[in-house]
Amino acid sequence: MDFTYDDEQQALREAVRGLLATAYADHEARRRTVAAEPGFDRALWGRLAEMGILGLPFSESDGGVGAGPVEIGIVCQELGRVLAPEPYLSGVVHAGGLVAAVGTAEQRADLLGRLSAGDLLLAAADTSPGDRWAARADGVRASVVGDGWTLDGVADPVMGGESADCFVVTAALPDGGGTGVFLVAADDVSRSGYAAADLTRAATVRFEGSAATPLGEPGRDLAPSIATISDLTRILGANQALGVLQSQLRATTDYLGSRKQFGVTLNTFQALTFRAADMYVSLELVHSMVDWATMTIAGGDRDAVAEAADRVGLQVSRSGRHIGQEAIQLHGGIGMTAEYAVGVGTAHLAVLEQWLGNGPHHLARLAGRVDDHELVDAL
Template sequence: MDFSYSDEQRMLSDSLEKLFTAHNTAAGGGTAAQADKLWQACAETGLIGLTVPEDHGGLAGSSADVMVAAIQIGRHAVQAPFLSTAVAGAGALRLAGSDAQQAQYLPALAEGALKVACAFGEPDARYDLADVDTRAAAQGDGYVLNGAKSVVFGGDDAGLLIVSARAPDTERHDQSGLSLYLVDADADGVERTAYALTDGRGAADITFNDVKLPATALLGAQGGGYDIIEAVSDLAAAAICAEALGALEKVIGLTKEYLGTRRQFGKTLGEFQVLQHHLADMVLEYEHMKSLVYEAGALAGSDDTVARQQAVSAAKVVVAEEGRRICQQGMQMHGGIGLTEEFQLGQFVKRVAVADFAFGDADHHIARYGGHMARAAAAAFGETEGHHG
């Protein structure tokens, strides 16, 4: 896919390059004070409110703009909860929120005062977004929430949780029975176990024990949450693919630099033809991946569900498969130093590893893409049969 940055996107990319370099994000997460300082700096540049509408203090950016930002985030191994708040959280509020809900939450989100996390996945559900056993029972004018969510990106310090749940009388895998609810992360009955993912970013497992919610907690239509959940998950999946693309650019760059400086047998490693070929393979795989990630970024916000899902699934599969090969080649050519915790190559390899499994692994997305192809083939066959009949 031919994708060129607009003038505004180049400015966004350049400003984030300067911001992350100044904060030395590639050195690691840093202290809590440093993380807060970076978060506020991101808000001041407009990054947190990138997709928030202008009348709520944002920049009204597109999914392609998110991709531009996410590539820089991956290049600099930024651990701030951009994905959970600015992509998934803002996406859910933008797509399903009422005017009152958007006015209440989006301005605070855009200015960096509110962190949001989407709690969709459940233990043992794998990547089936309809496999939800969390229940929201009507009680008076509100609801009572019970259930558990796992591996919630940004759930470790989010102030607002967007939770998928179903009515007690609906079946566990019923897509039409799902709704979304806004939950104060500090409400009575909310318990979270926070931890760091492989790449250092925060996540949490969260349980809800008789959490009382007001009527205004319902986000979107009752029982109509599944399409929003899928759309938000695709926004997040496309963004994490873009992060991986930025991280892989660094893996290749670090490998090329190492081959050009490390000497053995009187010459640099980059002068050995076999290593030149391995590096060329890495670059070719990266360029192939780049086109698919760009397409996913461009279509992640599309109303064409089939085109969106196919583009996102294709990007996820290639990031998982070719991204893993690029990282393996890079680490192998670095030798022992590539395996050390102190060397920065590992930060970017871990970033790609998390992107591999987040929001659906390769098997899940191959099955989803294949399902679309099978339905298209069946429809075409049916039309042909009808024509001949």
């Protein structure tokens, strides 16, 4: 299996990296951006639209580019490398992915066309307080009122929800009919925005008789499609985490090579170089798993994608904790501050994990699939 990028993929990486370097040349630029409204750079978002980056995941008939998962993964890695706060993973990959998976042809052309052009910002409201990482919807309930639908309940956290124009909402259908997906305008909800641990924006969204438009066939149980899009988001979120981990290792090795103690640089001390070498091993484990999981998406097998999402999610959780903790320890006190990217990168990994699923969750799902073997007597 060939894991190397072709010339077009390399060109995409260089183009995205060059664009992000203009906005986030250093961590201070990122700090200024997240401190101001709306928490990301709208000018950069427009440039991403002009380059076709926002339309990468969607077919040309829906106004997109029709790129594959590897190309989308490259973009996510580059965003993670500079800790870009733009809601690409939440708004394009996740919310846009739900529309692409379950929407009608007319809905896809309208919503995804405007999303790709940068004229519409979506957020997926599919997380119930206290009941995360499930394809079913318990926190929001759908009701038929006259000729239309309304929603009641709470979704939290909604990543990128503070500035979204529309919400793609998963809701429990009446009479135990499963889970549907709906589109709700931002004016029809009440939302409370807040800063996550990495200073990116999220929101608590309340639906109180909010007018909703079903995506796809009204009243149909869409839980399988919701689960698959969540798994795709987990894999591409792992790509974003990979970019963070690469930058953390690079920052740590640079620091060890420049910071002096007792008149010599820190990389003179063998114990510290061994710890950095262990970080590199953890990073390469993640890199291999991310490449494999991303290529699994192209096969189109839902079960294979679900297993790949859990395998890569578990590895990212374990390696991310190791690399993040070591990066902070080897930097000393500065690694704990919000003024330095290492600590914020570790916080970003924690936010991704709490949004998309932590290590024990992925491990439990993997263990649940081991049901086709006979019990073995250890004696």
